Amino acid sequence: MIDVDDLIALVRNYNPNTNSELIARAYSYGMEMHDGQVRHSGEPYFSHPIAVAAILTEQQMDDATIITALLHDTIEDTRASYKDVVDLFGAEIAELVDGVTKLTNLQLSSTETKQAENFRKLFMATSRDLRVTLVKLSDRLHNMRTIKAMRPEKQVQKSRETMDIYAPLAGRMGMQWMREELEDLAFRVLNPEARNSIIRRFITLQKETGDVISKITQDMMHELAAAHIETEIFGRAKKPYSIWRKMQEKDQGFSRLSDIYGFRIITESEADCYRALGAIHQRWYAVPGRFKDYISQPKSNGYRSIHTTVSGRDGKRVEVQIRTKQMHEVAEAGVAAHWSYRDGQRVENPFAVDPAKWISQLTERLDQAQDHDEFLEAVKLEMYQDQVFCFSPKGDVIKLPRGATPIDFAYAIHTRIGAACVGAKVDGIRVPLWTRLKNGQSIEIITAEGQTPQATWIDIAVTGKAKAAIRKSLREEDRDRFITLGRELARVAFEHIGRKATDKALRTAAKGLAMPNMPEMLARLGSAEITAREVVAAVYPDLAEAKGEEIDGRRAVIGLRPDQPFARAQCCQPVPGERIVGINFKGQGAVVHAIDCASLTRYEDQTIRWVDLHWHDGKHPANHAVTLDLTISHAAGVLGRICTLIAEQGANISDLVFKDRKPDYYRLFVDVDLRDAAHLHNVLTVLEADTDVAAILRHRDASRDHAQHALDEAQT
Template structure:
């Protein structure tokens, strides 16, 4: 009862009219359902739902949301059911708890296809009731605060997922404080050395200069009080991850960063915001290029504030944010401001945007986009975006992420305009299409009939919308050739495991991978968006597993093996018949065969007992030996198909290919081929190198794994 009363007291502090008996009943029910369950720390499990509910009281949220927090794990982890929750606490709470349960079961850190599909489900759940994600974010925050009790590999997985998904989601929903804490907690797991070095630097700085935060805070208060402006002023050191990210972005050391310290001025009125700005700039020298007015041009999540950086005490640069109390509430709570209570009443904050607007934009994209990787790219870019506002010649405002170019601007107006873009003027001056746009600029796009998106635009565009449209147009333009190439690659990949690339097999693979048609599947394989190996793994995972383990003896035994030994070519150097080889005995994996010049052999210099002298058997061999080549080729139509033809003309099979680098003028890719011996490989290299559009072709040694 004592725990329930503490929680009720926290709620009554902002909502005296809360239903205390209902909250107490939820507390008792949740505690009863989790009875006997323990967390990794050894604490009773119910301490977690209670902590999540407590976090949400800091956002001054309504009774249903607090009750959902207390019950959010009951349907998943206890004998409780949806109907049981609905009978006791109503359908609204049951739906919220069910929504949080479904989000908990999503694997957001899985492969791109599955991650994108699960991300769709997350957004659709949010679109029904935003409070679902508010509870989930609080749940993740408490789990990250107590993550040290988990085993290390699970810590890393959770931290990556938090950094990639939940932290930017919190930021995009306007809950900046939560984003910063989630990022820093993840940073503590993923790069503890870097975080500790920053913390040590902070300690050194305090020893050298003292704690300057209260000194600067008082300086600002004195300036405002002298002018008769009522305001709250508080300062803080930036979070270690925020410092690290700025060091990485600006390529500067700790001592050269300008905004290690941040200060906020919370005024009574908007007029006082600008008056305070004037006082600050008269008292301290403003740093050029570091002023942002998000009051007159708010961010899309409702964020409003003046940002400026000045040279404060002893020349130290400090960042100052100035906003009203209502603006500050939105800056702290984001979309949660819609559900907030103050003095027992739901607050009407004029600066809080409709939380469903961003979700509506995204869910519309979900409905219109059948490409998982493009959807994921769009969402992540949208979440991470720091906004830039530019104007059309007619004065319409176009909102873009920071770093956007005229290409992004054109596609933001309409896909047709983006695809037909041939040039742009910014503030009346003609600029290259790769120009990065800045706030307040006027952009005029020039179009031409017959213009088509160029492959170089992929390196220029930054928005998911533009990239998706460009990729779709390029795919359609080269689709026929990609389908033909993909069919051949699929045939070879399946024949390697003794199967045929029938229409039925390809249709089955497409259905399992969530791809609309067989033709779309083949186009993906032909354009190297997916590999033949991935195709086989979908249809025949067990065959691939045997192939990868490599425990079956080759038809012709390598000379030098004992009767009970089997040989496996090492992936690090891919030895071929005709090359001098040596074997390394391994535990449980037979003998790994290396070329005599393989760098990996250095690891075994002090273990001579493991070395075995080996020789290839005599006689002509079939083309079943794996080799990887790296090709750098010009980015022109038809070059990829010609290279594949050249390989085929040398009677070598292509088993896989992938692009490793795409530049406007050249592409680099790796091609896995099957050859007879080293002489056969040299013939392939010579034929490919002779092509006028090939800049370089090399035999590629793969990175080895620990044996």
Template sequence: MLRQYELVDLVKSYDPYADEDALNRAYVFALKKHGSQLRTSGDPYYSHPIEVAGILTKFKLDSASIIAALLHDTVEDTDTTLDEIRDLFGDQVAQLVDGLTKLAMIEQKSGSSKQAENFRKLLLAMSEDIRVLLIKLADRLHNMRTLHFCPPEKRARIAKETLDIYAPLAERIGMQEVKEEMDEIAFAELYKDAHDSIVARLNFLREQGSDIVPKIIKQLEQDMADNGVHCTITGREKSPYSIWRKMQLKNASFEQLSDIMAFRICVDTVADCYQALGIIHSKYHMVPRRFKDYISTPKPNGYQSLHTGVIGPYDVRIEVQIRTYEMHEVNEKGVAAHWAYKQGQRTEGKNFRWIRELLEILDQAQNPDEFLENTKLEMYNDQVFCFTPKGDLIGLPVGSTPVDFAYAVHSNVGDTCVGAKINGEIKPLRTILQNGDQVEVLTAKNQHPSVEWDRFVVTGKAKAAIRRYVRINKREQF
């Protein structure tokens, strides 16, 4: 557990003007209020909020977030009131703690709609201030790290909720490190046999070619140096969960997966990224359909990198990711890497397009369960990137149709959609869009959503809007 001075030093290391006095007071306040309370593990309860605050320092969060993390369970689990927190630590901290307390209260309710209602509240809280989500993710991550102390049925429920909701949210906000750790712990809990089998095979491969990763790194470094590219190269095996996901998606066995090793090349500039890519492709055979350029078309969460698959040094098939150091920082830490409030701007979640889209689904859903189903669709997706006639980029899940595209542009465009031109040709509305398609949506004022659309659309936003129209229409008929 972090000591008081260690936590303060960590915050001061990236924010020299942090309110040292408030941080110290919050640490002592949490210690006193939680007193002799214990966690399931038998550890003092106050170790949890302190660890959550510690996780947030890795993402260089502001002192208001660190203080809110220290206090996040005080209103719910002790005799502390929100007014008391407001008086001692100010409005901003009180608002964050209030958002987190409301969430915690719903989490304890039982019933089938609990998970959905919980997510609904989280969305509303993070639309006010995105930092609520970051603290919640750190809270969930620490709870996952201590999951093995819980009884089996509780472990399974928490792991499933993490895999369904919190890990995709971490990915949406770009916090890759957090997502991967959550995925791994949840995977080991929910699919133990699959997890153990993949780990055993990875161990076997490691023993077979124990020095292959350093050898490949050395060769790639030599390739870059010979061409005057300054870089840092790291290599690692893909995580058991990401290997398992790939096996599921491709319906392939472990042995059929070739690129279970990934190498990352970090360089200074974007030009260096493309130069490094040219060096790799000119020396090694490229694997067809494995190249992706997320620099010119970033993922919706801001992720940027070049990905390619090649038959690399020593004839080993590998994945290579090439990015700048700055991109790497953003890719790993996400939203937290370039904080809006550092420039004194607002931290409203509504600034993020995907949160606005989830809020729109919330508006249109009939009940919490339907909302959860549609938002899961919205969050879990491998992307295809399509363009509007003006050249704007729209990211959609694989399998999307022109109707999904229309709703992604605007709800009104979706509602009044009558047809679509894909790359200049009129195509049926159920056509599946491909990467790079240019889509022009044709609309008519008197057009309304069709029940048929619900059978082929794949985005949560489109499904929610269509179902809402159908519901309203039925009411009017009766």
């Protein structure tokens, strides 16, 4: 554990004017508050805040951020209060500590809808002060470095959360080194065999070829020296996870994978960057399509560099990044460059961009999203995608995610332009709206009066802004139809419990569900955003739960140990009345599969984990979701009638997703909540008898078992 003098020395290395007395006071206070607390590893708990502070000194952060790291768990885990921190260390530090506490309390690995809402809160919180995010990222980095002390299931949860949220967030904020380390630490937990395999292949490759990095570095140094360019060159092999991801994307084995080595050339000036590029391209063949100039077109987080890939020694592809020293500082520090100190002064780096602007713009735009899933989708698109730069006819540069289409371009200019889009020209040539745009292209959008967004655009658009605007337009267009359908679904649901869906009852339900008004609730019910059961429960919770003598869901399955938890497998979605078998998972209880489920082949050689189960006799509640694959005629009123038929069978629609839209038919997946196999048979029979239903199947998807299988592999 680093003592207080060593920590202060780390800060003094880059900030001689540091307030060492305040840091020492925070160190003593944190140690006192955490006295007696221990980590999973058995170490004193305060060793963790100190390690987080040390990580932040590597980023040359200001005193307030270092002190926040020392105190970041005090409000949450000790008797210290917000007022105590204000009195002892001031309002600025108290606000930062409180911000980190709030981020820590967000359950980012919960269900998808809740995850989306928490993601929204995360971005709202970070838009106020990005230093909160820096402390949280450093906190997660140290926790991942020491993750082996946690329970296996907790390791998997934290690693998945890190891979999905924190690593991309670090990368999007320009902290590429942190992203790579977080990904590698999570990869070590989630797929240790794949990581070890890549490392073994690297070792074998080094034995066969020798120190390739040293040889290529010397070659580059020789060429640049001959061109009289002063440079520093750093070479490295790419991280195991980066290689693994590339293998998956390109569907190639390790032996066929190229450019697994990367080199950085650091020059004195911007002009030298282009001179170095010329020298490299003159000596080695440039790989077509692998050149990016982020100096003339910087990324939104301030990143500047020239990227190129060349065929190096013995034909090996190597990636080369060329930048100046100042550009390199921003590339390494990312968002932290905005607060970095040197010799007691804030660094004036001309390329450092205040990342608060990016997050502020993101939150402002995405706060307009009316749907949780839309928000999460948009955020992930913003974080994971690289960018392309296209030009409007006036010469304005429009930044878009890689893979964007003319529809995304149109909405990026203005929502009105996007809605009225009927076609596009790329470099003067008319192209389909699904064309993927490339760097440097000039885009002209063709519009027409009376045009409205089409449902098929959802699948064509890539940006969150475009998708949200299209969905909003479609929702408004279909609003009257959804309200009518919602009222009918509510009528059937209320009659099912012997009540009437009066306007007063529906207004009461809307109020109970925190909806702005009754029409809004009916529209969401009609569009399957909420279920009829939720509407009924908002008015008559007792009747909704207690209709008939139903079996307690906790004892629906017979054959388990007392109090042993269980869950239905999502791949086969077994329902009461069907033959079932259980698979035991360490620390997770049993997962119940249908006896004919294809996923069971994964456990054929692990018969000790199999449990003979059967359903409890009696009336089960209608809460067993089954996915139906429906193909229906594209005609007015068909979808409404299908939903009514399902409701008339006493079944609720919990989700509805369109999979394919054609001029003459729709194909959709409908999640229906059912009691048992007989209930399923009734619903299938009624729907199959309808003349507008072209095909109906019970959808089963073995890939839905992937998450549980990954957890199982991690545990074993």
